[in-house]
Amino acid sequence: MKIKIENYLDSLFDDIHETKQVRELKEEMAANLLDKINDFIANGDNKEKAFKKGVASLGNVDELINNLRTASQAKVERNLLKPKPLNKKHVMGYMTATVVLLLGFVVAGIVYLLSNNVIYGVATFVSFAVVSSALYVYYGLTQETAFNYGMKAPRALAYSVASAATLAGIFMPLLLYLNGNRLVAVFTVLLLLIIPSIIAFIYLGLTEKSREKITAVSGYQQLNPQSVKVKDTLSGAIWIFATAIFLIGIFVRWQYWKYSWIVFLFAAGFQVVLEAFFQSRRR
Amino acid sequence: MNGKISSDLLRGHTDTIVLGILQYGDSYGYEIYKKIIEKSDGLYELKEATLYSSYRRLEQEGNINSYWGDETQGGRRKYYTITSSGEQVYHQNKLDWEFTKKIIDRLL
Structure with a gap:
């Protein structure tokens, strides 16, 4: 029952950035709701009915949620502005x-x-x-x-x-x-x-x-699938080219392996740059 | 003809009602909720969501403080305690209400 209550409250608050305040409110509400539901059960309701009654008696949580949203947004913005x-x-x-x-x-x-x-x-x-x-x-x-x-x-x-x-x-x-x-x-x-x-x-x-502080309360944007694909393709291309150059070097003259392996260093470098580039686009 | 409760009128006094209950000692959400039903002889049931908004407001205004209980079963309870400024606010609001009631009684 406790888990069911917690899940319900999570779903209620799921579009608010979870600050300490929100977490504590959920904890407080969960304890109270559990007490109430247990009272309903003690008075003869079955678990399902008791849960429904308990949830219904919470009433309209819109005002509460709107207040919290404003507060958590304000807090995030304050934190951003604070040097x-x-x-x-x-x-x-x-x-x-x-x-x-x-x-x-x-x-x-x-x-x-x-x-x-x-x-x-x-x-x-x-x-x-x-x-x-x-x-x-x-x-x-x-x-x-x-x-x-x-x-x-x-x-x-x-x-x-x-x-x-x-x-x-x-x-x-x-x-x-x-x-x-x-x-x-x-x-x-x-x-x-x-x-x-x-x-x-x-x-x-x-x-x-990402170590980026969340600027939008609804959460941060993930990389879109399109750019993940582009990144993976580019990354694959880098390594295939590197291997190709390495092999060509050996085929031309096998002693060239001494030098041609260096392309792998460059490939690794490009990989890191690529990673950093896509990381920085995550906003 | 039976009277119906004016929820709007009552809702405006939620904060004072909560302060009135906390005057008798520290309490937590569900207990406060039950006491309100009990004190009104079951005639008035405040929605819990309204109460949570009220606790937040009262705490921000410094009229109540809160602390966590040490329950091990079922989850920690958040207890509220009235501050001295909360007591002042309660008495002032009560005086204001008495005065308003007198006028409304004359007018209606």
Whole structure:
């Protein structure tokens, strides 16, 4: 009976954005309605009749619902207009990231002057920049703005680590190469850093949920089926082309595999961009 | 000829009726509803939806406060308690009603 009542009340309020207020009203009404129905049953009604009588005696809930709708709409709008000041944690986070970056300049300068080797200097700076960018990404994603909620910490951490690995994966092999290291070593470092982070990005991109604050009380618009189809087709095309280019490379000259696999990196990049593009159209 | 109840007239006094019941102690939705039926000797049954609107209004105006009971069976009840400003409002409304009633009695 309790579940039946709850379902009934849910259906009554189903076109209102469920705020704490609405949830509590439903809970209150459910308890009272249950008491009343139990009284009807105690007076000899069967369950079905008692439920019907109880629901009928609620009367016209239109006024109640309209008031709640106005209130919840007003609340959502107020929240949108309210500027979101940075909290202490984020201020500290951004400051730390900036300090690390500036420190990177200074230390890199010193390293360069002591060693007289540009590559050492740049390598030092890149190390600092990687840490700093990881911090920026993490705090940027977890920050709540007027239109979006902050990302959950574990997810933001994954993005942060993946982008740090990507950054390191681009610059470290480049520096190793310029330093005259063997190409095998250069590629090993590149693959070890880039591939896991691309896998991470693809996973994160595909499982991304909208953090948009609901602006319309009736809920937010989902992607329409048409654009989901377009997205899937484009995504399929990207990977087929990438595979085709890779295979053509090998067929032309089999040693080309060393280079042609790079198209998969681009394909993965396009996939993420595609995902982001369709995500941003969700409004 | 039997008189019929004027729902419109009564509805205008819902808030005061609720305050009047809460004067005797804290209560929750269904109990308040039953007390209203009981006090009117079963002649008047307020619709619950009207009462919920009334609780919301009274709470926003600061005339009542609410808290959750600690029932374990059947779901938590929301209890209402009258505030001192609620008591003042009740007495003022009652005085106003007495005065209005006197005039209407003379006019009708």
